Amino acid sequence: MSEPSLRKRKAQLSRPDSNIEPSKPAVTQEKSRDYRRIIYAVCLLSVAAFIYQYPEVIEKLLNEWLGFSEDDATIDGSNSDSIVDFSADVAKQNAVVEAFKHAWLAYERDAMGDDEYHPISRKGTNLTEAGGIGYTVVDSIDTMLIMGLTGEYARSRHWVANKMTFDRDANFNTFETTIRVLGGLLSAYHLSGQDSIYLEKAKELADRILPTFDTPSGLPLSQVNLGLRKGVYDSDYPGLVSTAEVSTIQLEFRYLAHLTDEDIYWEKAEHVMAVIKAARMPHGLVSIFMNAVEGKFATSAIRLGSRGDSYYEYLLKQYLQTNQTENVYREMYDDTMTAIHNHLIQQSPTTKMTYTSELVPERNQQGQISWRLTPKQDHLVCFLGGSLMLGATKTGATVHKISIPPKPRELTKEGLRDWKSGVELVKTCMRTYDTATGLAPEIVHFRIPSDGMEVSALAPMDWYIKGAKHGAPAVYDARYILRPETIESLFIAFRLTGDKRYRDDGWRIFQSIQKHCRVGTGGYASIINVDQNPAEQEDKMETFLMSETLKYLYLLFSDADVLPLDEYVFNTEGHPLPIFNPTIRTGFS
Numbered sequence: 001m002s003e004p005s006l007r008k009r010k011a012q013l014s015r016p017d018s019n020i021e022p023s024k025p026a027v028t029q030e031k032s033r034d035y036r037r038i039i040y041a042v043c044l045l046s047v048a049a050f051i052y053q054y055p056e057v058i059e060k061l062l063n064e065w066l067g068f069s070e071d072d073a074t075i076d077g078s079n080s081d082s083i084v085d086f087s088a089d090v091a092k093q094n095a096v097v098e099a100f101k102h103a104w105l106a107y108e109r110d111a112m113g114d115d116e117y118h119p120i121s122r123k124g125t126n127l128t129e130a131g132g133i134g135y136t137v138v139d140s141i142d143t144m145l146i147m148g149l150t151g152e153y154a155r156s157r158h159w160v161a162n163k164m165t166f167d168r169d170a171n172f173n174t175f176e177t178t179i180r181v182l183g184g185l186l187s188a189y190h191l192s193g194q195d196s197i198y199l200e201k202a203k204e205l206a207d208r209i210l211p212t213f214d215t216p217s218g219l220p221l222s223q224v225n226l227g228l229r230k231g232v233y234d235s236d237y238p239g240l241v242s243t244a245e246v247s248t249i250q251l252e253f254r255y256l257a258h259l260t261d262e263d264i265y266w267e268k269a270e271h272v273m274a275v276i277k278a279a280r281m282p283h284g285l286v287s288i289f290m291n292a293v294e295g296k297f298a299t300s301a302i303r304l305g306s307r308g309d310s311y312y313e314y315l316l317k318q319y320l321q322t323n324q325t326e327n328v329y330r331e332m333y334d335d336t337m338t339a340i341h342n343h344l345i346q347q348s349p350t351t352k353m354t355y356t357s358e359l360v361p362e363r364n365q366q367g368q369i370s371w372r373l374t375p376k377q378d379h380l381v382c383f384l385g386g387s388l389m390l391g392a393t394k395t396g397a398t399v400h401k402i403s404i405p406p407k408p409r410e411l412t413k414e415g416l417r418d419w420k421s422g423v424e425l426v427k428t429c430m431r432t433y434d435t436a437t438g439l440a441p442e443i444v445h446f447r448i449p450s451d452g453m454e455v456s457a458l459a460p461m462d463w464y465i466k467g468a469k470h471g472a473p474a475v476y477d478a479r480y481i482l483r484p485e486t487i488e489s490l491f492i493a494f495r496l497t498g499d500k501r502y503r504d505d506g507w508r509i510f511q512s513i514q515k516h517c518r519v520g521t522g523g524y525a526s527i528i529n530v531d532q533n534p535a536e537q538e539d540k541m542e543t544f545l546m547s548e549t550l551k552y553l554y555l556l557f558s559d560a561d562v563l564p565l566d567e568y569v570f571n572t573e574g575h576p577l578p579i580f581n582p583t584i585r586t587g588f589s
Ligand SMILES: *[C@@H]1O[C@H](CO)[C@@H](O)[C@H](O)[C@H]1NC(C)=O
Pocket: 113, 114, 115, 124, 125, 126, 130, 131, 132
């Protein structure tokens, strides 16, 4: 309808010009040419001024010109009005459930109640001499509930009710115990239809952890003696605590406060965020260590990987957990995502893979600190792709209900930026699975011009495993320890786009795990070199295989109304907790 009328207007406009020109005498033609020059210059200047003042308008026009803003166009240019198919892929789900049972039943047979499992020697071990605290059992319960494994669930519940105790006189990691055991109990409580045994145990555990917050700054100490109810400094890092560890207990303590109406859990966890906010560094990023006495950042690396990762994850999730009512987290998140884009997100030289770097502080002879950008990315960082996409649809939305997949006009400039980076980071993480085993290494490095490496067999691609040599013993970075982060991002990406490609990617990873990590006699093992096929296994089955890796795979193939992202946040160990409107107000801003 609009096309013909547009053409008509153009035709009318051009007519006067062509009529007037020939009738003008020669002298005035000279003059009018000068005039025209001036008018052109004025026009050009006004356009330039306009672009300078309103860059968004131009960007929008450009986007429209690129075909983005058509009502039915989506960000990757596909047509979204075709109905997104979220129906479960039952055959693949069943395969994942079979894998879960293969892992669980071996553990139950050989090591029930022990904290950790070693599938090759078919033995369990505990984290401390003082005895187990239900690390593996509690980490697995909600997955059983989600998968509908009633027999396995009943036996696990029985163990929790009758065997589990936290009266262990030994030091446990505060953060790990919170995310795995406290998080697992809270999720089990919710998913079991409020079976009170889990809430009682959760409360008891939280009370034993509370004394770790009794430091001058209020930052919790990294270890807790559960039996003595006492916080303990990490002797390897005197006086210091990890930023990610102190800032990744909030979802758990806040939900417990909501359930019990006891403000203390809320206040202790929230105070940590206030300390971090006050300690802000000029660039808006955080270092991986903080001083537990002063509550300030200690000079240390800045990264999205270990000891940094879930700080960024929980900024968003705290905002989502209380139904987007606490603006302070949104502000911190917005600020931080801009900082990440300004300082850490990079592109590889040849194939333009989007990746994240680390900033490592270096002190020169005068004692001044400079920051060296290091192109190293932990597998742990692969949570970020999905997190950025989720964040874009929540903090970067211009409409109340965003489409699946989002349309560019439904996102703010920052939302669009985060969405695109998220999509690219998921792609990059998938490309790190392009190895001999189809599994990704623990740590990858990306090529930069100053690395001095020739393009050779050693570094054939834009990324490589540092120090890996053919035929030499495997380096630490080359292992795959059943990590979930990429699959977690695939799950979120699928829920937000309905793009079947993400299910295909997840299925490929699952098949590689089946091929290389599965132990014939039961359980799954880590492998020590992703570039060696057949792979050599290592005698360890991390608990996050059952709490995260297999859960996210199962959910990837589920119908989208199983644990919808509008109603749940997943803690960093994959334990889903319901979103709620807060009744507690403590005034942190
Ligand atoms: C782990 O702790 C539990 C509880 O004290 C104990 O029964 C079990 O034997 C311990 N396992 C190992 C391998 O020591």
